[in-house]
Amino acid sequence: EVQLVESGGVVVQPGGSLRLSCAASGFTFDDYTMHWVRQAPGKGLEWVSLISWDGGSTYYADSVKGRFTISRDNSKNSLYLQMNSLRTEDTALYYCAKDWNDEFFFDYWGQGTLVTVSS
Amino acid sequence: NFMLTQPHSVSESPGKTVTISCTRSSGSIASNYVQWYQQRPGSSPTTVIYEDNQRPSGVPDRFSGSIDSSSNSASLTISGLKTEDEADYYCQSYDSSNRGVFGGGTKLTVL
DSSP: OOEEEEEOOOEEOTTOOEEEEEEEESSOGGGSOEEEEEEOTTSOEEEEEEEOTTSOOEEEOTTTTTTEEEEEEGGGTEEEEEEOSOOGGGOEEEEEEEESTTSSOEEEEOOOEEEEEOO | OOOEEOOSEEEEOTTSOEEEEEEESSSOTTSSOOEEEEEOTTSOOEEEEBTTTBOOTTSOTTEEEEEETTTTEEEEEEOSOOGGGOEEEEEEEEOTTSOEEEOOOEEEEEO
């Protein structure tokens, strides 16, 4: 059974930093591209970033480019999102999602971890 | 980059059929596959349609997807509506720069 378990969400002040983690199990992690998707409270889904199976390619939404860094450790079956220079508009539930065969289709999602940026 | 535009809300009665549209602002809707996700309150999204019109195993055949190049849009059709279909539905695609794009979401009310 595929499982994606996010962690690391907390309350942080504007300008602060945070690292989210996603622990994956139930599939061969290093075969798949992985994504982060977020959802602000009461709002829609927003794609944040993706990383290729080997970490060699990364892409970001314009809203986070230059502030967030996606990475992975295939030896630990883990995905990460380093978030710097946080803004109040980054407040959201952050989901880790598995890509299906590099088709930019999210076939499995975690339960999300909540990041709140507030003073 | 492009946007995907969905109606904010739709409503229909149980047993009826509803169609949710997703219009691409620029570039051809056929250029990149469209997916549809269902999100019930308090839950993570799940896929109901992928690659324009494919249904994952376990999704009932009451759910179907299509694209229409003339209107540059994708559509999700749910027939034989059930109260359990009440949820938010999101279309999703991606651009040529490998960035994901979601529609704003449509709240389906089954009343």
